[in-house]
Amino acid sequence: MNKPADLSEMRMKTDTDWWRGAVIYQVYPRSFQDTNGDGIGDLLGIAQRMPHIASLGVDAVWISPFFTSPMKDFGYDVSDYCDVDPMFGSLADFDVLIASAHRLGIKVLIDLVLSHTSEEHSWFKESRASRDNRRANWYVWADAKPDGTPPNNWLSIFGGSAWQWDSTRCQYYLHNFLQEQPDLNFHEPDVQTALLEVAQFWLDRGVDGFRLDTINFYVHDKQLRDNPPLPEEERNPITAPAVNPYTWQNHLYDKTQPENLDFLRKLRTLMNDYNAAAVGEVGDDQRGLEILGQYTGGDDLIHMSYAFELLSGHMPTASYIADVFEKVEAVAAQGWACWAFSNHDVPRHASRWQLSDAGTRCFATLMQCLRGSTCLYQGEELGLPEADVAFEDLQDPYGKRFWPAFKGRDGCRTPMVWEPSNQNGGFSSGSPWLPVSHEHLNRAVTNQEQDPAAILHHYRRAIAFRHSHEALRKGAQTDMSADGTVLRFQRANEEETLFCAFNLSFEPAVTDLPEGKWRQIGIELGSAGPAPDGRLHLGPWQPALLMRVEDNE
Structure with missing residues (x-):
C-alpha cells in the first residue's frame, strides 16, 4: 500500500519531535456530538466541533474506537479494524474529520485495540471453527486441565476467569477482558503482520498516530504459568476496582512479557515512515512506571505512554507527586510519560478528588507545567464533575457486574454539554444513549464562553502558557x-x-x-x-x- 506522495512530503517537513510535550484532547465519540438524531455521537459531530477543540490550543486529538463492533464494550471489541461502525458514520466521514482537524492544525490519533478483537471478528470465527485452519493459532487456545477446569489461574479484569470454554474446538480461549473479547496470539507471526497492516491502513488514510489500548497486554507467557498471589498489603486497585479479585494476583505471566518489545519496535519502524507517534496505555497495579520506562526508553520503541499514578482514586498530595516523579527518574529517566487526570475509564477527577473550582484550576495549571505530554478528557475543560447515572440507565457491563460497590464507567461517559437550552445540552436532537447530567447543563460551553471567569478560559490560558515556554514542553x-x-x-x-x-x-x-x-x-x-x-x-x-x-x- 503506497502512501500519497504529497502527504508523505508534507509530513517530512514537520517537527519529528512534535509529540514531545504535546497537549492531547481525548474525544469519546459516542458522547461528543450527534448529528443525525439517533442519540449517539458520530464522526461528523467531531468534525463539527473541531473548532472548539482547536480553540483550546491543543496539539492533537485522540479519538476513542469507532471501528465496526457489536459494542459489547462500546467499540473496544473490534469486528473490523479497517472500517467505521455505521453508528459513527463512514470512512468518507472519517476523511472529513481528518481534513477538518488538519485544516485547524490539529493532529489526529486514533485508538488501536490490538490485544484482542470481538468474537464476531472474521479472524476469530475462522480460528474457532477447527484446530487446523489457517487462523487456528491466531488466538490463545489451550486445553483444559484433566479435571476440565481452565488451563491456569489467570483472571479477567472484568471479573471471573480469563478463560472461556468453546464447545466447537473443545478448548478454552483467553480473554483478559469480556468473554466476547478473545485475545490475539502475538506468538503467531502472521498476527503481528496483520496488525501492522491495520496500522498502515490508517496511516495511509491520514492519521498522525495512535493511542495504543492496553499496550502491555499484547503478549502472554507461552508456558501459561500461574500468576502467584499478591500479599494483601501490596494490593493497589488501579487498573481494576478493589471489589474485583483481579487485584489479588501478581500479574507476572498474563501480560507484560519481554517479547512485547519486539512488536513495539516493528510498529515504531512503520510509524517512523509517516512521522507518526503513539501513546501507550500501561495497565499494571505494581509496575506501571517501570513498564512505561521499558516501553518508551529508546528511539526504537513507543514514543510516550501513561500509567495510572495520576488517575488514582485519592487526591495526589505534594509528597505523592514528588514520590511519583522520583520513581520516574529511577525507572523511566530515558522514557517519556503522558500524564492524565481523567479519561473514559475512571471517574472524573473533579469528583474523584473532591476538588473545588479553585482546586480544579490549580491542577489544570500543574498538568501543563509537568515534564511529559498531557491528555485532557472531553469536558475536563468545563470542570465537569462525575455524573450520577441511575442503575436502570447503566450501559457499562463493568458497572452492571459490580454494582453498587463499583458503579462502572458511565458516569464519566455522559454526553458533552454544548448549550443549556434543552435537556440534552445541545448534544443530540434525539434521546441520548446515556442521560445528560442536569448538573452539567449550567457548565455548558456556551455559558462558559460568555463568562470571562469560567474555567474553560483558564484551561486555554494554561495551555497557552505551556506553549509559550519551550522549557515546559521539552x-x-x-x-x-x-x-x-x-x-x-x-x-x-x-x-x-x-x-x-x-x-x-x-x-x-x-x-x-x-x-x-x-x-x-x-x-x-x-x-x-x-x-x-x-x-x-x-x-x-x-x-x-x-x-x-x-x-x-
Missing part, C-alpha cells in the same frame, strides 16, 4: 520536592529556567524561593510573586510561576 525537570502541601520544581532549557510551586491544599502555605533572582510570570493563571520578606505566600490552591533573571538583565 525542557528538563529538576529539584522536585514537597514542602508541606507545596509541590516545588524547576523546568529549564538553554534559553530559560522556570520555578514552579503549587499549594495543593485548602489552607494557605509559605515556601522559600530557590537561590537567585526571579520574576513573576503566569499572572493570568493566578500566580503569586515574591513577598517583601523574600518568600512565597500562597493562598489555597495557588501556584507561583517564576522565571530566573540573569544578573545582566
Whole structure:
C-alpha cells in the first residue's frame, strides 16, 4: 500500500519531535456530538466541533474506537479494524474529520485495540471453527486441565476467569477482558503482520498516530504459568476496582512479557515512515512506571505512554507527586510519560478528588507545567464533575457486574454539554444513549464562553502558557520536592529556567524561593510573586510561576 506522495512530503517537513510535550484532547465519540438524531455521537459531530477543540490550543486529538463492533464494550471489541461502525458514520466521514482537524492544525490519533478483537471478528470465527485452519493459532487456545477446569489461574479484569470454554474446538480461549473479547496470539507471526497492516491502513488514510489500548497486554507467557498471589498489603486497585479479585494476583505471566518489545519496535519502524507517534496505555497495579520506562526508553520503541499514578482514586498530595516523579527518574529517566487526570475509564477527577473550582484550576495549571505530554478528557475543560447515572440507565457491563460497590464507567461517559437550552445540552436532537447530567447543563460551553471567569478560559490560558515556554514542553525537570502541601520544581532549557510551586491544599502555605533572582510570570493563571520578606505566600490552591533573571538583565 503506497502512501500519497504529497502527504508523505508534507509530513517530512514537520517537527519529528512534535509529540514531545504535546497537549492531547481525548474525544469519546459516542458522547461528543450527534448529528443525525439517533442519540449517539458520530464522526461528523467531531468534525463539527473541531473548532472548539482547536480553540483550546491543543496539539492533537485522540479519538476513542469507532471501528465496526457489536459494542459489547462500546467499540473496544473490534469486528473490523479497517472500517467505521455505521453508528459513527463512514470512512468518507472519517476523511472529513481528518481534513477538518488538519485544516485547524490539529493532529489526529486514533485508538488501536490490538490485544484482542470481538468474537464476531472474521479472524476469530475462522480460528474457532477447527484446530487446523489457517487462523487456528491466531488466538490463545489451550486445553483444559484433566479435571476440565481452565488451563491456569489467570483472571479477567472484568471479573471471573480469563478463560472461556468453546464447545466447537473443545478448548478454552483467553480473554483478559469480556468473554466476547478473545485475545490475539502475538506468538503467531502472521498476527503481528496483520496488525501492522491495520496500522498502515490508517496511516495511509491520514492519521498522525495512535493511542495504543492496553499496550502491555499484547503478549502472554507461552508456558501459561500461574500468576502467584499478591500479599494483601501490596494490593493497589488501579487498573481494576478493589471489589474485583483481579487485584489479588501478581500479574507476572498474563501480560507484560519481554517479547512485547519486539512488536513495539516493528510498529515504531512503520510509524517512523509517516512521522507518526503513539501513546501507550500501561495497565499494571505494581509496575506501571517501570513498564512505561521499558516501553518508551529508546528511539526504537513507543514514543510516550501513561500509567495510572495520576488517575488514582485519592487526591495526589505534594509528597505523592514528588514520590511519583522520583520513581520516574529511577525507572523511566530515558522514557517519556503522558500524564492524565481523567479519561473514559475512571471517574472524573473533579469528583474523584473532591476538588473545588479553585482546586480544579490549580491542577489544570500543574498538568501543563509537568515534564511529559498531557491528555485532557472531553469536558475536563468545563470542570465537569462525575455524573450520577441511575442503575436502570447503566450501559457499562463493568458497572452492571459490580454494582453498587463499583458503579462502572458511565458516569464519566455522559454526553458533552454544548448549550443549556434543552435537556440534552445541545448534544443530540434525539434521546441520548446515556442521560445528560442536569448538573452539567449550567457548565455548558456556551455559558462558559460568555463568562470571562469560567474555567474553560483558564484551561486555554494554561495551555497557552505551556506553549509559550519551550522549557515546559521539552525542557528538563529538576529539584522536585514537597514542602508541606507545596509541590516545588524547576523546568529549564538553554534559553530559560522556570520555578514552579503549587499549594495543593485548602489552607494557605509559605515556601522559600530557590537561590537567585526571579520574576513573576503566569499572572493570568493566578500566580503569586515574591513577598517583601523574600518568600512565597500562597493562598489555597495557588501556584507561583517564576522565571530566573540573569544578573545582566
